[in-house]
Amino acid sequence: MVNRLLIAWGNGVSRRNNRGFDPPSRDLYMPLMAIREIISLPDPRLRLVSKAVETITPEVRALAEDMLETMYDAPGIGLAAIQVAQPLRLITMDLAKKEEEPAPRVFINPEILSSSEELSVYEEGCLSIPEYYEEVERPALVRVRFMDLEGKIHEEDAEGLYATCIQHEIDHLNGVLFIDYLSKLKREMVVKKFKKAAKLAAK
Numbered sequence: 001m002v003n004r005l006l007i008a009w010g011n012g013v014s015r016r017n018n019r020g021f022d023p024p025s026r027d028l029y030m031p032l033m034a035i036r037e038i039i040s041l042p043d044p045r046l047r048l049v050s051k052a053v054e055t056i057t058p059e060v061r062a063l064a065e066d067m068l069e070t071m072y073d074a075p076g077i078g079l080a081a082i083q084v085a086q087p088l089r090l091i092t093m094d095l096a097k098k099e100e101e102p103a104p105r106v107f108i109n110p111e112i113l114s115s116s117e118e119l120s121v122y123e124e125g126c127l128s129i130p131e132y133y134e135e136v137e138r139p140a141l142v143r144v145r146f147m148d149l150e151g152k153i154h155e156e157d158a159e160g161l162y163a164t165c166i167q168h169e170i171d172h173l174n175g176v177l178f179i180d181y182l183s184k185l186k187r188e189m190v191v192k193k194f195k196k197a198a199k200l201a202a203k
């Protein structure tokens with residue numbers, strides 16, 4: 001299912017010639033999409049504030065496609081560009097349930113326009129903080145504005161999992177992680193655990 005969908009996404013954009021000197025025909029021999037490496041805690045890049053996407057270039061489209069593929073492969077339901085080390089305000093998401101058809105979505109320069117006073121609690125996880133889950137309280141309903149890959153502006157009311165997910169991902173664009181909503185003690189414990197693991201992996 002995912003493969004068929006991803007093929008449909010491959011629109012033949014030139015995406016591997018960013019070195020400048022590759023002839024365009026070279027793309028014919030390159031895979032359409034690539035799984036990118038997901039950076040994880042304590043990588044300091046996760047704390048960067050991402051920049052707005054000014055123009056939807058072939059590189060931006062390629063990034064969105066790669067992010068979807070990376071997200072499905074992980075697997076996860078949402079991914080922000082900074083998680084693949086690109087500090088751009090770009091998010092991918094698919095909230096379809098397992099038995100449903102995939103519903104890939106791309107949000108460019110997303111903003112929260114308003115949030116409800118009513119809160120809801122979800123157990124959150126993050127592909128950059130693997131295998132750690134905690135309950136986080138966030139506004140239950142948010143109004144969000146974003147651009148799609150065609151440059152069209154949308155405004156939508158998000159509720160339920162969609163509301164939580166879009167807030168979690170927009171937080172990434174501002175260098176904020178869901179562990180920031182936990183107690184200092186819990187947060188420090190997680191960070192310590194990941195720092196230790198990174199140290200061991202580097203040996």
Ligand code: NI
Nearest residue numbers: 125126127128
């Ligand atoms: Ni995350």
